[in-house]
Amino acid sequence: MVSELERAKNIPDEKTKNEVIENQINKAKSLADVITVLLEISKNESGNEISLETIRLDELIFNGIEELSITNPEFRFEISFKPDNIHENQLELKANTLLINQAFLNVMRNCIFYSLNPQAKIIFDGTAANQISISFINEGNPIAPEEEKYLFDHFYKGSNNPRLTGFGLGLVLTKKIVELHHGSITYSNPSGNKIQFDISFPLS
Numbered sequence: 001m002v003s004e005l006e007r008a009k010n011i012p013d014e015k016t017k018n019e020v021i022e023n024q025i026n027k028a029k030s031l032a033d034v035i036t037v038l039l040e041i042s043k044n045e046s047g048n049e050i051s052l053e054t055i056r057l058d059e060l061i062f063n064g065i066e067e068l069s070i071t072n073p074e075f076r077f078e079i080s081f082k083p084d085n086i087h088e089n090q091l092e093l094k095a096n097t098l099l100i101n102q103a104f105l106n107v108m109r110n111c112i113f114y115s116l117n118p119q120a121k122i123i124f125d126g127t128a129a130n131q132i133s134i135s136f137i138n139e140g141n142p143i144a145p146e147e148e149k150y151l152f153d154h155f156y157k158g159s160n161n162p163r164l165t166g167f168g169l170g171l172v173l174t175k176k177i178v179e180l181h182h183g184s185i186t187y188s189n190p191s192g193n194k195i196q197f198d199i200s201f202p203l204s
Contacts, residue, residue, distance in 0.1 A: 001027055026071075037102050037173050044180060050096045057100070057132065057201075058091045061122060064104050068112065075118045077108070082125045090126035093201055095181050103177040106170040107136045107185075107197050114140040114195060133200040142189040151187055 001024050008024070011017040044050050058079070065077045093100070111120035120138035143151060152175045171185075178185045183201040190196055 001031075033102055033105075034173065037099060037177065040096065040099055041173075041176055041180065050099070050180070052094050052096055054092055054094050055097050055100065056088070056091050057093055057134065058124060060097070060101050060104055061108075061134075064101065064108055068105070068108055072112050072118075075112050075115075075120075077111075078119065078121045080121065080123050082123060082127055086124060086126040090132050090203060091124065092203075093132070093181070094204065095201075099177045100181065103174045103199070106174045107199070110170065110197070111136055111138040111195075114138065116140050116193060130203050131200055132203055133198055136197045136199075138195050139193045140195045142193065142195055143187070148187065152185075 004020060004024050008017050008020040011020060040050055061077075061079065068075070108120075108122075115138040117139055120136065123135040123137070125133040125135065152171050175185050178199055178201075181201060183199060185197060185199045188196045188198070
């Protein structure tokens with residue numbers, strides 16, 4: 001990143017220079033997120049308990065959408081609930097706010113990066129007893145079946161978007177965060193170009 005920024009100083013075309021700088025800013029933000037999450041996870045792995053509080057999962061999602069709209073104003077997330085009158089207690093989880101927020105941001109960024117059109121759906125499903133599931137669905141090029149087993153591996157990036165830059169750690173960290181909260185995350189390609197990630201948490 002440093003070398004790219006040094007190179008940018010010598011780019012005569014203002015538009016190209018700004019594009020390079022903007023790209024490095026995004027990389028720096030992404031790296032900062034990775035470091036923050038790794039530090040929190042390392043606390044837990046070294047025997048220190050992470051801080052927990054009761055949070056509203058839907059509020060975190062809405063806040064995440066607002067944050068992502070700053071850099072992706074054209075992208076739209078459609079939120080729905082099953083059932084429509086889902087009780088607010090089913091949307092509450094005792095969790096680490098920073099970590100869960102980052103997990104949601106990672107999956108929502110995935111929706112943006114891998115979408116064929118600027119929209120995605122997020123469905124909160126509270127129909128199962130003692131569990132809340134959140135589905136993130138977008139239209140995009142699905143991951144090749146032979147690549148699915150590597151999806152949550154370190155430094156892996158699918159070939160369905162070869163132009164995408166990044167560290168290949170987003171889904172790895174997301175899986176760690178979700179499992180740290182006794183939840184699960186799965187990927188599926190239900191039909192055609194539909195890409196779906198489901199995150200489920202047990203409710204106390």
